[in-house]
Amino acid sequence: xxxxxxxxxxxxxxxxxxxxxxxxxxxxxxxxxxxxxxxxxxxxxxxxxxxxxxxxxxxxxxxxxxxxxxxxxxxxxxxxxxxxxxxxxxxxxxxxxxxxxxxxxxxxxxxxxxxxxxxxxxxxxxxxxxxxxxxxxxxxxxxxxxxxxxxxxxxxxxxxxxxxxxxxxxxxxxxxxxxxxxxxxxxxxxxxxxxxxxxxxxxxxxxxxxxxxxxxxxxxxxxxxxxxxxxxxxxxxxxxxxxxxxxxxxxxxxxxxxxxxxxxxxxxxxxxxxxxxxxxxxxxxxxxxxxxxxxxxxxxxxxxxxxxxxxxxxxxxxxxxxxxxxxxxxxxxxxxxxxxxxxxxxxxxxxxxxxxxxxxxxxxxxxxxxxxxxxxxxxxxxxxxxxxxxxxxxxxxxxxxxxxxxxxxxxxxxxxxxxxxxxxxxxxxxxxxxxxxxxxxxxxxxxxxxxxxxxxxxxxxxxxxxxxxxxxxxxxxxxxxxxxxxxxxxxxxxxxxxxxxxxxxxxxxxxxxxxxxxxxxxxxxxxxxxxxxxxxxxxxxxxxxxxxxxxxxxxxxxxxxxxxxxxxxxxxxxxxxxxxxxxxxxxxxxxxxxxxxxxxxxxxxxxxxxxxxxxxxxxxxxxxxxxxxxxxxxxxxxxxxxxxxxxxxxxxxxxxxxxxxxxxxxxxxxxxxxxxxxxxxxxxxxxxxxxxxxxxxxxxxxxxxxxxxxxxxxxxxxxxxxxxxxxxxxxxxxxxxxxxxxxxxxxxxxxxxxxxxxxxxxxxxxxxx
Amino acid sequence: xxxxxxxxxxxxxxxxxxxxxxxxxxxxxxxxxxxxxxxxxxxxxxxxxxxxxxxxxxxxxxxxxxxxxxxxxxxxxxxxxxxxxxxxxxxxxxxxxxxxxxxxxxxxxxxxxxxxxxxxxxxxxxxxxxxxxxxxxx
Numbered sequence: 001x002x003x004x005x006x007x008x009x010x011x012x013x014x015x016x017x018x019x020x021x022x023x024x025x026x027x028x029x030x031x032x033x034x035x036x037x038x039x040x041x042x043x044x045x046x047x048x049x050x051x052x053x054x055x056x057x058x059x060x061x062x063x064x065x066x067x068x069x070x071x072x073x074x075x076x077x078x079x080x081x082x083x084x085x086x087x088x089x090x091x092x093x094x095x096x097x098x099x100x101x102x103x104x105x106x107x108x109x110x111x112x113x114x115x116x117x118x119x120x121x122x123x124x125x126x127x128x129x130x131x132x133x134x135x136x137x138x139x140x141x142x143x144x145x146x147x148x149x150x151x152x153x154x155x156x157x158x159x160x161x162x163x164x165x166x167x168x169x170x171x172x173x174x175x176x177x178x179x180x181x182x183x184x185x186x187x188x189x190x191x192x193x194x195x196x197x198x199x200x201x202x203x204x205x206x207x208x209x210x211x212x213x214x215x216x217x218x219x220x221x222x223x224x225x226x227x228x229x230x231x232x233x234x235x236x237x238x239x240x241x242x243x244x245x246x247x248x249x250x251x252x253x254x255x256x257x258x259x260x261x262x263x264x265x266x267x268x269x270x271x272x273x274x275x276x277x278x279x280x281x282x283x284x285x286x287x288x289x290x291x292x293x294x295x296x297x298x299x300x301x302x303x304x305x306x307x308x309x310x311x312x313x314x315x316x317x318x319x320x321x322x323x324x325x326x327x328x329x330x331x332x333x334x335x336x337x338x339x340x341x342x343x344x345x346x347x348x349x350x351x352x353x354x355x356x357x358x359x360x361x362x363x364x365x366x367x368x369x370x371x372x373x374x375x376x377x378x379x380x381x382x383x384x385x386x387x388x389x390x391x392x393x394x395x396x397x398x399x400x401x402x403x404x405x406x407x408x409x410x411x412x413x414x415x416x417x418x419x420x421x422x423x424x425x426x427x428x429x430x431x432x433x434x435x436x437x438x439x440x441x442x443x444x445x446x447x448x449x450x451x452x453x454x455x456x457x458x459x460x461x462x463x464x465x466x467x468x469x470x471x472x473x474x475x476x477x478x479x480x481x482x483x484x485x486x487x488x489x490x491x492x493x494x495x496x497x498x499x500x501x502x503x504x505x506x507x508x509x510x511x512x513x514x515x516x517x518x519x520x521x522x523x524x525x526x527x528x529x530x531x532x533x534x535x536x537x538x539x540x541x542x543x544x545x546x547x548x549x550x551x552x553x554x555x556x557x558x559x560x561x562x563x564x565x566x567x568x569x570x571x572x573x574x575x576x577x578x579x580x581x582x583x584x585x586x587x588x589x590x591x592x593x594x595x596x597x598x599x600x601x602x603x604x605x606x607x608x609x610x611x612x613x614x615x616x617x618x619x620x621x622x623x624x625x626x627x628x629x630x631x632x633x634x635x636x637x638x639x640x641x642x643x644x645x646x647x648x649x650x651x652x653x654x655x656x657x658x659x660x661x662x663x664x665x666x667x668x669x670x671x672x673x674x675x676x677x678x679x680x681x682x683x684x685x686x687x688x689x690x691x692x693x694x695x696x697x698x699x700x701x702x703x704x705x706x707x708x709x710x711x712x713x714x715x716x717x718x719x720x721x722x723x724x725x726x727x728x729x730x731x732x733x734x735x736x737x738x739x740x741x742x743x744x745x746x747x748x749x750x751x752x753x754x755x756x757x758x759x760x761x762x763x764x765x766x767x768x769x
Numbered sequence: 770x771x772x773x774x775x776x777x778x779x780x781x782x783x784x785x786x787x788x789x790x791x792x793x794x795x796x797x798x799x800x801x802x803x804x805x806x807x808x809x810x811x812x813x814x815x816x817x818x819x820x821x822x823x824x825x826x827x828x829x830x831x832x833x834x835x836x837x838x839x840x841x842x843x844x845x846x847x848x849x850x851x852x853x854x855x856x857x858x859x860x861x862x863x864x865x866x867x868x869x870x871x872x873x874x875x876x877x878x879x880x881x882x883x884x885x886x887x888x889x890x891x892x893x894x895x896x897x898x899x900x901x902x903x904x905x906x907x
Contacts (some may be wrong), residue, residue, distance in 0.1 A: 652809070659896060751891060
């Protein structure tokens with residue numbers, strides 16, 4: 001398993017160094033890599049039965065509870081098969097699709113890395129590790145969506161999706177940490193064995209909500225759904241991969257993964273079901289009013305994601321079984337349809353429904369493929385979609401509590417889906433030919449293999465679903481439920497309640513479709529009504545929030561980061577002295593008994609000299625006098641150090657003083673004439689601040705004499721300096737051995753400071769660093 | 770500044786100062802001194818000659834690209850961490866070896882000394898770059 005991830009990573013990097021003749025075939029090569037991974041997973045299907053799972057444990061940072069844990073159970077298997085299988089077809093499709101664009105190396109690099117990240121996500125057995133892969137998918141999808149970065153809309157959509165999924169990801173991390181603190185582990189197996197402890201803790205609800213924020217943003221749930229239609233700015237292969245097997249399915253995966261740990265509570269059921277229902281309705285409702293092929297598909301994806309979330313929220317055996325099956329169904333038809341949409345755009349030069357029509361004459365094979373996929377989307381027999389819809393209805397009928405409402409809304413949404421599917425087929429392929437910008441044809445086998453295979457799968461699996469059910473869905477179901485469950489899929493369920501609901505859906509859907517066809521104006525009015533009812537578009541709200549956010553940040557930066565060095569220093573000093581004064585007053589530290597012992601007269605004299613020199617440097621109006629008197633003060637202090645036998649300190653102080661003097665001398669000639677530019681008021685202010693700071697520092701210094709220092713640290717150094725570090729100079733030993741990390745930090749800071757000084761002072765042209 | 774006395778003094782004093790700096794570096798582990806002090810001394814010695822000869826515009830070997838000293842220094846510091854890894858101890862543990870020298874009891878060499886040499890060079894580089902940037906002609 002781990003090797004597959006490494007192969008994916010290295011394959012994505014290898015793209016750049018392939019020799020020319022191989023580079024032309026990179027899409028085929030990568031498709032082959034994906035296919036090989038698919039075969040690997042497929043060959044292990046029989047091993048992953050119900051409870052049995054493979055897992056790999058690699059220690060990473062055990063002190064933080066961070067380990068690399070990979071697990072392949074039934075649920076991971078479903079997603080791994082989808083990621084690699086559809087991945088192989090998407091790469092094949094992308095070969096022809098991306099032919100005419102520049103920068104395909106980059107494109108395939110991102111796409112391969114993306115699929116690797118998704119694979120890593122579904123194989124993760126540690127939640128922090130899962131989060132890392134989760135963020136990776138958000139991050140790489142940003143580059144994929146903005147691949148046509150010269151288009152403003154693509155850049156905007158990419159940022160939108162990054163902000164939203166990034167925000168969700170961070171909330172999720174917080175949630176994981178919260179719940180992880182309950183069981184003191186981030187390993188999924190620990191969570192599973194302590195599921196009750198998590199559910200009973202106070203942190204359950206906040207943790208659940210935070211994790212759900214991550215899931216809902218990633219899986220485009222209402223009210224975060226709006227980034228998904230925007231993401232159709234990506235090239236068609238990306239859209240088809242993003243919508244079917246990856247990215248948005250990551251949220252579904254995590255929901256299913258966590259359902260045995262967090263599920264089964266009323267909070268879980270109601271929050272998730274409600275979100276799912278709302279999303280389902282939003283998706284199917286808006287799908288009808290779209291005129292852009294990819295727009296229609298994007299909203300049907302939102303519908304499907306809503307259905308999946310709803311099913312996982314209901315959280316019964318039936319509903320989870322339906323969800324697992326629907327995952328496959330949706331992946332198959334959605335990948336197919338996006339590939340077809342991309343193909344149509346390529347061949348006709350447009351994606352607008354109004355310009356399309358009668359394509360069956362030019363692209364018969366495409367029509368057959370698309371028609372199969374659309375039938376599956378509508379849930380008509382004998383496609384796999386029919387089976388899924390039956391199961392979903394069954395799950396909804398049996399859902400506890402709010403069954404009737406969910407059922408009615410579910411049927412409504414499916415009626416819309418039937419109508420949309422039929423409308424799509426009718427408008428694009430039938431009727432009189434539209435006015436295409438380009439004359440369409442059907443050349444390019446690679447274009448058709450991907451969608452063709454998937455459409456066929458929808459059909460074949462629909463006719464004989466038994467194997468899919470027992471070999472793949474059953475282990476997945478067992479993994480989600482935490483107990484072995486039987487799965488028997490068959491296409492004919494007999495005349496029961498569910499069958500009649502299906503019939504009702506199909507008939508009403510057909511009627512709606514006819515109404516839409518007959519009354520083209522209906523759609524226009526519909527759109528107008530929408531514009532009024534939904535006057536406030538969520539993505540506009542989002543853009544507004546982001547704009548304001550940036551504006552506030554700018555304002556804040558402008559006020560706080562004004563760029564006046566003197567004011568920065570002023571701020572630092574004022575706040576430091578306020579804090580210190582506060583402490584002095586709180587602890588009433590102003591009464592202290594100062595041990596005024598008389599030092600040798602030369603030290604007292606030295607102190608006097610230092611004070612004098614400081615005073616002179618403050619009031620002097622000649623720079624040279626100021627510098628020299630500051631030097632006097634500095635050297636004087638180093639003599640005091642020497643008196644207290646701090647030789648190293650004294651030497652360093654002398655050298656630093658010298659350096660300061662030298663640097664002052666170097667710039668002395670370049671400074672303008674001394675002048676008093678500040679007003680009396682500012683000087684008074686500065687004087688008061690200096691007085692405040694100076695006096696508090698004095699108090700501090702006087703207090704320091706009395707403070708009962710904890711001597712154990714210095715004793716440790718004194719004792720061990722020679723024994724452990726073979727040095728008699730304790731100061732040096734501390735610097736280079738005991739506290740070497742600190743020294744490394746300091747030296748690095750010095751280096752950065754020096755580079756900063758150089759860049760600030762040197763002329764732009766002579767910069768050589 | 771074009772003083773013959775200063776220039777002549779600088780010519781010889783510089784090497785004296787640098788030797789003194791190296792001495793401070795070498796004795797640092799047991800006596801006052803060390804990489805930081807030595808580095809400051811050596812840096813000042815180089816600056817001293819630079820001032821005497823107005824050498825900041827002249828292509829003086831030691832003054833060229835002072836950032837190299839910083840790079841070398843940081844590199845040596847990082848290098849000093851590596852032996853501890855191979856010795857199977859926590860990173861940055863001091864590792865000492867005794868080099869046998871005839872007539873002496875042997876010289877002890879350790880990674881902290883390498884670390885100190887790294888500090889020495891970094892500080893030289895920083896000093897030079899500070900002064901170098903300040904004295905550049907606008």
